[in-house]
Amino acid sequence: MLNAKQAPSQAALAPRRGVMNIGQVLSRIDADFTGITASKIRFLEEKGLIVPARTAAGYRKYTEADVERLRFILALQRDQYLPLKVIKDYLDAIDRGEEPPQLPGGASLAPRSVDAEQVDELAGHLRPVSRAELEGATGASEAFIDRLIEYGLAVPDEDGHFDEHAVRAVKASLVLAESGIEPRHLRPFRTAADRELGIIESSISPLTGRKDPSAAARAADAAAGIADAVLALHGALVRGGLAHLDR
Numbered sequence: 116m117l118n119a120k121q122a123p124s125q126a127a128l129a130p131r132r133g134v135m136n137i138g139q140v141l142s143r144i145d146a147d148f149t150g151i152t153a154s155k156i157r158f159l160e161e162k163g164l165i166v167p168a169r170t171a172a173g174y175r176k177y178t179e180a181d182v183e184r185l186r187f188i189l190a191l192q193r194d195q196y197l198p199l200k201v202i203k204d205y206l207d208a209i210d211r212g213e214e215p216p217q218l219p220g221g222a223s224l225a226p227r228s229v230d231a232e233q234v235d236e237l238a239g240h241l242r243p244v245s246r247a248e249l250e251g252a253t254g255a256s257e258a259f260i261d262r263l264i265e266y267g268l269a270v271p272d273e274d275g276h277f278d279e280h281a282v283r284a285v286k287a288s289l290v291l292a293e294s295g296i297e298p299r300h301l302r303p304f305r306t307a308a309d310r311e312l313g314i315i316e317s318s319i320s321p322l323t324g325r326k327d328p329s330a331a332a333r334a335a336d337a338a339a340g341i342a343d344a345v346l347a348l349h350g351a352l353v354r355g356g357l358a359h360l361d362r
Contacts (some may be wrong), residue, residue, distance in 0.1 A: 134168075143182055148189045156185065158332040162186055166201050194279070198340035203294055228336040243276035253285045262298040267305040311349075315341050 135143070136155050144151060159165050162177075165184055185207070193195045208215035244252060249260065249269075263309045265267040268288060269281040277285075288298060315338050316323075322334040 134178055135182070137175060137177065140177045140182055144186060144189070147186065151189065152331075155332045157285065159185070159188060159199075160229070162199055164199065165207060190341065196339050196342060198343060199336050200340070210317075243272065243274075243278050245276055246271070249282065249285060251275045251343065252282060253289060255285050255289055259289070259292070259298070260285065266278065266298050266302050268298060268301055311342075311345050317343065 117293075129333065137156060140156065141151065156165070165181055165188070167181050168178070170176060188202055188206075191193070191202050192199070207216045211254070246260070249255070250257060255263075260269060261284060265272065269277060269284050270279050288301060291301065292298075318341055319334045319337045320339060322330055
């Protein structure tokens with residue numbers, strides 16, 4: 116695991132392979148972050164997370180350091196669901212040469228030269244897994260996973276694979292099963308999650324209805340921020356309801 120002291124700031128990182136245009140940057144990251152567009156990168160620039168140099172004519176010049184930083188930002192968004200404000204505050208502290216605040220969840224990461232394998236290691240991201248791989252990775256039985264699928268707690272994609280969210284859901288469900296809480300008892304969680312998703316989607320509808328190029332990126336960031344607050348509220352309510360047990 117990396118820590119902030121190992122991470123040079125964006126300004127300190129020297130280019131190692133010359134400069135790139137935005138199309139070349141997209142080509143470099145496409146294998147790891149499919150669906151990322153030029154508009155998304157420009158949106159991150161607008162928010163001050165990436166500051167590429169420019170030519171005399173105003174064209175952007177991205178260095179290897181910019182690509183490394185972009186990978187780091189996208190990995191935190193995709194895999195840890197962190198809003199851009201949290202990521203920016205963290206990176207700003209590094210750029211100032213300060214010890215950055217701890218990321219939510221206690222992670223202490225820092226951008227460096229990151230390849231696909233290292234991005235997975237940093238963010239805990241898992242590639243989609245087959246049914247057999249899911250059983251092997253979690254130790255869940257075939258029957259247990261069948262019940263989770265039946266109740267909408269582990270949802271395969273159209274190819275029958277499961278993403279990292281499904282893997283986490285199976286692992287959490289196994290922990291609950293050890294306390295006697297079976298998959299059939301967890302249906303209210305699916306219902307509650309669907310309601311929360313509806314609230315989030317409704318709140319960002321003004322953004323999703325816009326046609327400007329950065330609207331999708333803004334909507335995704337807004338949704339991530341709201342989801343983070345929803346999860347924090349949910350945790351506070353549950354833990355608050357159990358507080359009397361410690362008295």
